[in-house]
Structure formats: C-alpha cells, structure tokens
Amino acid sequence: MKLLRVGPPGAERPVVQGQDGTAYELSGRARDIDGAFLAELDPQALARDVAAGLLPVADIAGQRVGAPVARPGKVVGIGLNYRDHAAEAGAPIPDEPVIFLKPSSTVVGPYDEVLVPRGGEKTDYEAELAIVIGRTARYLEDHRAAAGVIAGYTIANDVTERAFQFERGGQWDKGKSAETFTPLGPWLVTEDEVADPQRLSLRLWVNGELRQNGSTAEMIFPVLEIVRYASRFMVLEPGDVIVTGTPAGVTLGRPGTPFLAPGDIVEIEVDGLGRQRQVLGKA
Known part of the structure; x- marks a missing residue:
C-alpha cells in the first residue's frame, strides 16, 4: 500500500492509495500516519478493506502532500x-x-x-x-x-x-x-x-x-x-x-x-x- 498525508502543514489527513491510483480516506480510522498507527499497521488487512470498498474515496487533487x-x-x-x-x-x-x-x-x-x-x-x-x-x-x-x-x-x-x-x-x-x-x-x-x-x-x-x-x-x-x-x-x-x-x-x-x-x-x-x-x- 501507498500511505500519504495531504493538507496544510500541521493539518494533514491520512490517505491510502490503491493499486489503481485511487485515494481513500483513513481519517475515520486513524488520527494520522504516526508511530501509533504504524505500530498497529497490517498492510494486508488494509488492502482487503480497500478492495471491499470499506473506505470512502478521497479527493486529493491539487492538495499539498505532506x-x-x-x-x-x-x-x-x-x-x-x-x-x-x-x-x-x-x-x-x-x-x-x-x-x-x-x-x-x-x-x-x-x-x-x-x-x-x-x-x-x-x-x-x-x-x-x-x-x-x-x-x-x-x-x-x-x-x-x-x-x-x-x-x-x-x-x-x-x-x-x-x-x-x-x-x-x-x-x-x-x-x-x-x-x-x-x-x-x-x-x-x-x-x-x-x-x-x-x-x-x-x-x-x-x-x-x-x-x-x-x-x-x-x-x-x-x-x-x-x-x-x-x-x-x-x-x-x-x-x-x-x-x-x-x-x-x-x-x-x-x-x-x-x-x-x-x-x-x-x-x-x-x-x-x-x-x-x-x-x-x-x-
């Protein structure tokens, strides 16, 4: 998976990008891509959730990438x-x-x-x-x-x-x-x-x-x-x-x-x- 953070400095939100380039919101599951999130990260489980459509699509066009x-x-x-x-x-x-x-x-x-x-x-x-x-x-x-x-x-x-x-x-x-x-x-x-x-x-x-x-x-x-x-x-x-x-x-x-x-x-x-x-x- 590709994880990224978008938004203004200090107010970024976490996003995951699927194989086809579509971005999905992670903010409903994680405050941020930080140490606490990474300590619990299971990439395979996250990929399954993306494939199952359990995450909302994120519109990140034109937004700053942190x-x-x-x-x-x-x-x-x-x-x-x-x-x-x-x-x-x-x-x-x-x-x-x-x-x-x-x-x-x-x-x-x-x-x-x-x-x-x-x-x-x-x-x-x-x-x-x-x-x-x-x-x-x-x-x-x-x-x-x-x-x-x-x-x-x-x-x-x-x-x-x-x-x-x-x-x-x-x-x-x-x-x-x-x-x-x-x-x-x-x-x-x-x-x-x-x-x-x-x-x-x-x-x-x-x-x-x-x-x-x-x-x-x-x-x-x-x-x-x-x-x-x-x-x-x-x-x-x-x-x-x-x-x-x-x-x-x-x-x-x-x-x-x-x-x-x-x-x-x-x-x-x-x-x-x-x-x-x-x-x-x-x-």
Whole structure:
C-alpha cells in the first residue's frame, strides 16, 4: 500500500492509495500516519478493506502532500554508505556504519520549500532511500529480526550545509539540522510492496541536470544491517525514520559546481517510491 498525508502543514489527513491510483480516506480510522498507527499497521488487512470498498474515496487533487510520517521521534542518518560517495568526499570506507541524528523539525513534505539557512554558503543535496520503522526495536540479533520492524520505505533528501558540517567544529549535526533539511515522500510504500530494497535506482536532478544516478545495490551496509546495527545503540520506535546514505554526485564531490542557491530546483526519483521536487528559498 501507498500511505500519504495531504493538507496544510500541521493539518494533514491520512490517505491510502490503491493499486489503481485511487485515494481513500483513513481519517475515520486513524488520527494520522504516526508511530501509533504504524505500530498497529497490517498492510494486508488494509488492502482487503480497500478492495471491499470499506473506505470512502478521497479527493486529493491539487492538495499539498505532506511528509508521509507525522512527527518522527527521530531521524537517524547513515553517512558515507556508498563507496563512490566516500571516494568523492575523500573519506575512507567506514568499518562500521557512521550514525548521526537529525531533529524532527527538519522534516517537511516532498514538494515543500527548502530553505538555505542564515549564514549558509554550501548547501548540498543528497538523494536517499529512507526506512520507516513500524515496531519497537532494541538489540536486534540478526537481519531477520530487523526485517520484522520495518513498516516501509520512502524518499528522503538529506539536505546538508557543508560549511556548517565541516568548518564549524567538525560536528555533522550542525550541517544536517536546519529547518526543512529532510523532505520526505511523497508516499510511505509498505514493506510488502518493496520486493528488494537493495535493487532500487536513485536519481537526482538540479535545474534539470542529472547529478546523481546510483543504486541501493551499491550500499556498503545494506538496509537490514543498518536497522540491526542502529538498534544496538538506540531504541528504534514506530515512526522513526532512517536515511540510508547517498551515492556519488553531490556538489561536494563536483569541484567547480555551485552549491544550491535560492531559486534552484531539486528533483529526486526512486524506483517504486515516487518523485520529489523542491524549490530552494532562504531562511
């Protein structure tokens, strides 16, 4: 199933989209697509209800699409998770996943404006596959256990201000935490509809120019290992989001290419997960 949230910021309502693209209201059953909803989510049962006509059709034409997960408790970032990106960044291949945290205040919808922060000089894009957690996870033993806590997948743009990341004390969180720095969506595609999360192509364009063109097959640490590993260091809770790293092609790795500026347009597409589009503005 494809889950999404439509409406103005702070007043989105939950919707499910069927195989034929028809949208159905979930607001009679759930307050929102949040941790509480995801903890009880049964995609097969929901699909049966859609097929049986038990949900009212939703008119979502022309409405804003919000992030597909409401108020994530935390956004967990994985850095340097593609060999080609580590190479372009001049960094060694990590022996273990590199983890950082992004506040939930970074999360916006897939078509919302992204703001260059005040003092920002090197704002960069990062096309990423995002994992949405559906069950509480702590100290997972293996990949089978990790698979059991995943609700689904979506697209993320892990926007980064490189000057803050590398030139202000070397703390990645500074460069990752500005408002609007994690556009998510358009959909949360449930885990059962993604046959293999390690066989998804990712593409990103800036002002129509293809900048990133990679595959999750190139990850150093695959999805299930990321979830297992992260659970050893923190409790993962329903509604948490993990952004899994980006392939080569970021501005940082393209000498002479200007960083993002107000008016630029970033578009991201991931196989089966839809497409995002953001216009840059200024805080």
